[in-house]
Amino acid sequence: MKILVPVKRVIDYNLKPRIKADGSGVDLANIKMSMNPFDEIALEEAVRIKEAGKAEEVVAVSIGPAKAGSDTLKSARAIGADRAIHVETDEEVEPLAVAKILKAIVDEEQPQLVIMGKQAIDDDNNQTGQMLAALLGRPQGTFASKVEIDGDHVAVTREVDGGLETVRLALPAVVTTDLRLNEPRFPALPNIIKAAKKPMSTKSPADYGVDTAPRLKTLKVAEPPVRQAGEIVPDVDTLVAKLKAMGAV
Amino acid sequence: MTSLVLADHEGGTLNPATLATVTAAAALGGPVHVLVAGGGDATAAADAAAKVAGVEKVLLASDAAYAHQLAENVAPLVAGLMDGYDAFLASATTTGKNIAPRVAALMDVMQVSDIIGVEGPKTFTRPIYAGNAIATVESSDAKLVITVRGTAFDKAAAEGGSAAVENVSGAGDAGLSSFVGLEAVKSDRPELTSAGTIVSGGRALKDGPTFEQVITPLADKLGAAIGASRAAVDAGYVPNDYQVGQTGKIVAPELYIAVGISGAIQHLAGMKDSKVIVAINKDPDAPIFQVADLGLVADLFQAVPELTEKL
Numbered sequence: 001m002k003i004l005v006p007v008k009r010v011i012d013y014n015l016k017p018r019i020k021a022d023g024s025g026v027d028l029a030n031i032k033m034s035m036n037p038f039d040e041i042a043l044e045e046a047v048r049i050k051e052a053g054k055a056e057e058v059v060a061v062s063i064g065p066a067k068a069g070s071d072t073l074k075s076a077r078a079i080g081a082d083r084a085i086h087v088e089t090d091e092e093v094e095p096l097a098v099a100k101i102l103k104a105i106v107d108e109e110q111p112q113l114v115i116m117g118k119q120a121i122d123d124d125n126n127q128t129g130q131m132l133a134a135l136l137g138r139p140q141g142t143f144a145s146k147v148e149i150d151g152d153h154v155a156v157t158r159e160v161d162g163g164l165e166t167v168r169l170a171l172p173a174v175v176t177t178d179l180r181l182n183e184p185r186f187p188a189l190p191n192i193i194k195a196a197k198k199p200m201s202t203k204s205p206a207d208y209g210v211d212t213a214p215r216l217k218t219l220k221v222a223e224p225p226v227r228q229a230g231e232i233v234p235d236v237d238t239l240v241a242k243l244k245a246m247g248a249v
Numbered sequence: 250m251t252s253l254v255l256a257d258h259e260g261g262t263l264n265p266a267t268l269a270t271v272t273a274a275a276a277l278g279g280p281v282h283v284l285v286a287g288g289g290d291a292t293a294a295a296d297a298a299a300k301v302a303g304v305e306k307v308l309l310a311s312d313a314a315y316a317h318q319l320a321e322n323v324a325p326l327v328a329g330l331m332d333g334y335d336a337f338l339a340s341a342t343t344t345g346k347n348i349a350p351r352v353a354a355l356m357d358v359m360q361v362s363d364i365i366g367v368e369g370p371k372t373f374t375r376p377i378y379a380g381n382a383i384a385t386v387e388s389s390d391a392k393l394v395i396t397v398r399g400t401a402f403d404k405a406a407a408e409g410g411s412a413a414v415e416n417v418s419g420a421g422d423a424g425l426s427s428f429v430g431l432e433a434v435k436s437d438r439p440e441l442t443s444a445g446t447i448v449s450g451g452r453a454l455k456d457g458p459t460f461e462q463v464i465t466p467l468a469d470k471l472g473a474a475i476g477a478s479r480a481a482v483d484a485g486y487v488p489n490d491y492q493v494g495q496t497g498k499i500v501a502p503e504l505y506i507a508v509g510i511s512g513a514i515q516h517l518a519g520m521k522d523s524k525v526i527v528a529i530n531k532d533p534d535a536p537i538f539q540v541a542d543l544g545l546v547a548d549l550f551q552a553v554p555e556l557t558e559k560l
Contacts, residue, residue: 017382099354123377125362164432180483180489217387233543233544
């Protein structure tokens with residue numbers, strides 16, 4: 001079995017984004033960028049499935065600028081992807097167009113499983129996996145906290161609002177990961193050195209015949225409304241009195 | 250502009266998030282129809298949807314294939330109905346987030362996710378970067394597919410409407426997926442996302458039994474739901490579905506009491522729309538105090554039992 005893992009290069013998880021003064025977007029110049037944490041979990045899961053002898057090859061894909069290839073996909077190969085496909089573009093590509101490019105790659109590569117993050121921590125869209133599954137006409141296991149391959153099916157336990165739901169999907173299938181599926185490893189130094197030697201092919205969206213023109217226009221990006229701090233109360237009695245005066249209890 | 254809202258329902262009852270989605274749909278300016286897709290219990294949910302103020306018509310798709318809202322089965326049903334509609338809206342619940350993008354791709358539409366405001370017929374505001382920025386976006390697609398953050402819109406009145414219920418059908422089971430089981434959270438407490446009061450605990454609660462011992466009596470006294478920070482969940486004090494935050498549940502109760510929670514941006518993104526926020530923390534520099542209406546700098550192990558007793 002082959003597993004395809006799409007990964008996105010995004011602002012590092014620990015950084016607070018700076019909004020550009022003209023309100024046109026978030027300033028990413030000279031900002032540390034990393035692999036989207038949910039995608040890192042997806043990659044870890046794929047590598048674990050391979051290590052358990054249930055897959056032969058893990059292929060990582062990233063759509064983005066030159067550094068998505070030289071950095072993000074290098075990390076992906078260091079973590080354990082066997083090879084990488086970089087679809088190079090400097091434009092921002094929306095989930096629908098990403099899903100179309102991934103569909104074309106799936107048609108070529110024929111993986112049995114695609115595992116990817118449930119959302120990217122920059123645009124927080126939470127769409128691409130579901131869209132890819134729709135375009136492929138294949139089932140989806142979103143927000144996964146457990147993935148079990150069982151012959152030609154996969155059982156996916158999903159983190160849903162009411163608890164944990166398990167669904168059984170016919171392979172090939174698309175799985176999107178939630179935070180607690182696993183804890184990604186730190187790649188060992190020899191693997192980091194070896195990563196650059198693993199193959200990577202470079203493509204463009206046009207190679208897959210996909211129009212990446214955006215459907216959504218961003219008119220403005222602004223700071224969220226700031227909630228004003230209230231007051232510090234000296235003791236529990238004052239807290240109770242204030243809560244009662246506010247009608248909160 | 251006629252909108253179709255997907256009802257999120259369970260056991261014949263509408264999820265309150267659906268009421269907020271009806272309000273968002275009404276803000277688009279045209280009639281609002283509601284689709285209830287489900288198994289045998291969908292009829293009761295359709296009757297409830299018909300009573301919601303502002304709903305003009307209810308479409309009922311009752312079929313065993315829709316019983317667990319499997320996206321593979323529900324999305325083609327919705328896409329097949331969209332010839333008669335200009336916009337499809339679902340709540341940004343795990344059900345809506347699962348189904349809506351699948352519908353969008355079938356319609357070749359770029360979805361607008363998790364909207365918090367309607368600025369124009371095709372213009373919306375939505376949080377990005379874990380709520381650290383708010384984007385205003387305009388869609389150029391002929392039809393709209395939208396998910397709606399329930400806490401950002403008032404809930405439509407559950408009573409007062411008298412919509413007609415019309416039966417519809419789709420292709421049924423796509424044969425791709427099946428429901429195995431739901432390990433539901435059994436609780437007499439209100440559900441987190443619809444609770445009027447929430448008591449949340451953080452890592453300072455030390456361990457699971459201490460969390461229970463300190464937080465539960467206060468929640469009982471207030472008839473509150475119990476939430477937690479990601480740190481408390483990751484440390485194993487409470488199950489995953491207690492997590493309040495950008496990657497957990499987004500809540501906006503009348504009263505939110507944060508106990509031993511420092512207030513990471515991730516957590517604040519999930520609760521800062523609460524009406525009244527109370528923070529109890531022994532660290533006076535904890536960021537939670539910057540959003541709290543009432544802050545108490547104190548040892549929670551003394552303050553919380555005292556608060557429970559005096560309320």
